[in-house]
Amino acid sequence: MRLSLSAAAIALAVALGVASPxxxxxxxxxxxxxxxxxxxxxxxxxxxxxxxxxxSALLDTxxxxxxxxxxxxxxxxxxxxxKDAAGRSRFGYAxxxxxxxxxxxxxxxxxxxxxxxxxxxxxxxxxxxxxxxxDPATGAHDQVQALAFLIHFVGxxxxxxxxxxxxxxxxxxxxxxxxxYAPDRLxxxxxxxxxxxxxxxxxxxxxxxxxxxxxRRQVAAGSVADWSRESWRVARDTVYAGALKGDxxxxxxxxxxxxxxxPARVALDEATIAAWLPAARLEIERGGLRLAKELDAAxx
Numbered sequence: 001m002r003l004s005l006s007a008a009a010i011a012l013a014v015a016l017g018v019a020s021p022x023x024x025x026x027x028x029x030x031x032x033x034x035x036x037x038x039x040x041x042x043x044x045x046x047x048x049x050x051x052x053x054x055x056s057a058l059l060d061t062x063x064x065x066x067x068x069x070x071x072x073x074x075x076x077x078x079x080x081x082x083k084d085a086a087g088r089s090r091f092g093y094a095x096x097x098x099x100x101x102x103x104x105x106x107x108x109x110x111x112x113x114x115x116x117x118x119x120x121x122x123x124x125x126x127x128x129x130x131x132x133x134x135d136p137a138t139g140a141h142d143q144v145q146a147l148a149f150l151i152h153f154v155g156x157x158x159x160x161x162x163x164x165x166x167x168x169x170x171x172x173x174x175x176x177x178x179x180x181y182a183p184d185r186l187x188x189x190x191x192x193x194x195x196x197x198x199x200x201x202x203x204x205x206x207x208x209x210x211x212x213x214x215x216r217r218q219v220a221a222g223s224v225a226d227w228s229r230e231s232w233r234v235a236r237d238t239v240y241a242g243a244l245k246g247d248x249x250x251x252x253x254x255x256x257x258x259x260x261x262x263p264a265r266v267a268l269d270e271a272t273i274a275a276w277l278p279a280a281r282l283e284i285e286r287g288g289l290r291l292a293k294e295l296d297a298a299x300x
Contacts, residue, residue, distance in 0.1 A: 026194035027074050029284060032201050033155040035208035036288020040216055041295050049147065056065040059110065059148070066148045076152035080146035085278035096120040097153065099162040099170060100228065104236035105249035108229050121163060123228045126153050133298035149264060158287035159197075160279075161189050163228055164235030164246060174243065179273060187268065188243055189258045192280070196273065200280035207285060218285055220293035227290060231283070238279045242272050 029142045038046060049069060056066040064078035065071045076098070082090045100121035116124045129150035134137045138146070156162045161170040168174050171188030178191055201207060211219075222230075240248035243266045 002021045029197040030073035030155045031070040033287040037291035040292040042300045045296050045300040055144050059289040072148040072151045075148040097125040098156050104164040122156050123224045154291040158283045160235035163231035177267050196280045200277050219289040
């Protein structure tokens with residue numbers, strides 16, 4: 001495909017991309033991860049997912065359906081603006097569950113512990129949702145909500161800027177130009193959320209397929225903490241290093257919290273964008289196969 005998106009596509013992306021710290025993968029990324037997962041779970045798990053999502057009316061979010069895995073994959077983003085009859089946010093409590101502010105220039109374990117205090121981070125919520133789904137005492141409403149959250153949050157964890165940041169709200173504070181385009185609201189986070197993810201998914205063979213057993217075992221090995229560290233490293237060594245053209249944690253004479261200063265606008269040239277594609281594609285594959293592992297562990 002072409003190395004740059006059309007001006008119309010960029011304009012649409014910017015119009016849709018509010019780029020908040022919890023504005024996770026746009027629909028295409030999340031739906032692809034859900035599709036990969038469902039192609040690689042056991043038949044028993046697939047049936048259990050279908051059975052649970054058939055009760056999604058219990059969520060009482062008619063404008064945000066979750067009847068299919070693809071709908072469920074974006075449900076947690078869709079419900080963010082919903083309010084109750086008194087005008088209060090219905091799901092405001094889940095705001096911090098979509099990401100974890102783990103600084104890429106600080107020791108991982110220490111920063112993760114701080115980011116996940118009280119369980120208010122994406123990796124802790126993944127483990128919580130699996131536990132709820134495994135518990136036969138979990139009620140039907142909590143079960144379907146846990147499933148929808150799980151499908152979404154595993155995708156979030158594999159967007160590197162939801163797993164690592166540089167005192168910049170996961171790249172939201174880093175304005176960028178994407179190829180030849182530099183709309184005012186485009187930033188590093190929104191590029192990895194949508195523009196790059198969509199291009200990566202459509203570059204090469206379809207990602208929604210049954211993967212070989214050896215590949216599934218290799219990719220899905222490890223724990224949620226291991227996956228968090230891996231995604232954090234991608235943020236540091238691929239995303240920030242590529243955007244800043246060097247070590248993002250190199251000492252800087254400037255008295256800033258982060259090390260290497262960030263220019264007023266980062267120019268993402270075609271070479272940088274093309275170099276990121278394999279990493280973006282791999283993160284989506286990892287997300288899908290690891291979601292399959294978690295669903296099998298919870299429901300299989």
